[in-house]
Amino acid sequence: MSTPGTPRLVLVQGDITEQDVDAVVNAANSSLLGGGGVDGAIHRRGGPEILAECRRLRASHYGAGLAVGRAVATTAGRLPARHVIHTVGPRWSATEDRSDLLASCYRESLKIADQLQARSVAFPAISTGIYRWPLEDGARIAVRTVRAAPPGSVREVRFVVFDERARAAFATYLD
Template structure:
């Protein structure tokens, strides 16, 4: 599966599925989550509210993934996944990797041929950036996906770090 590392704004990616680094409420928030809800418009929030009223009354558990419309975004779906909050001395990396693998599986089930990820948990959830990159690259490499995968990084410095780490991982 082709993987492209690029600097950019995930809300501008023309792909089948955009992954949202959501909070458990699914009702929007800051960072990537807020940007996706803002640019995607009210249809995303309406479907998220329906999910909360139905299947996820207590919120979406960390590591799981669920899809909604993409609203006004240049995509067909938004796949919401909740990353773990980083805690020193506690290995939550399997949950972080599950965000990627479960999102890829859901995208494949939907028939998506392209997917764009942010760097999950690396913002407000305080995951160290280099390790967040390692976890993302490892999970994406291990989960077969029949299409194009983008890892959309907010700034050029992080994109360069991701390229370096990808070379280290082989």
């Protein structure tokens, strides 16, 4: 349940590249040039327009790549969304607490969404794939961070997860 001025949080089990929203968040790598998992799927489905815009960003403001915890927007190319917000999640570490960096991915993505006047945003479970962040902890950080974000243009946040295990993890924190 949401209060006035805060976005409605929705859980979807499915394909993030099929979400008809104003902005889809990409769990990108720092190169911004595509990769595996969600990043590869977004680049493949979105087409060459996304990669071309990412190359322009690398040639200008992000020559060294996008820093962990930061976010930047591009076109969504052929996706049903209008924009892609690329954010670089941290790799999980058993010896160093990087929770603030993961939370920053969600906060920074929402700031970019607000700048774009996006009303709906779809998030993947950032860092819980190849970067090995424990799924339950990643879900907790994602939901807590989005709920704590200051009010902005976003009226709906979708957490789009791939499988039943991820759906159950997010459902625990959304209920």
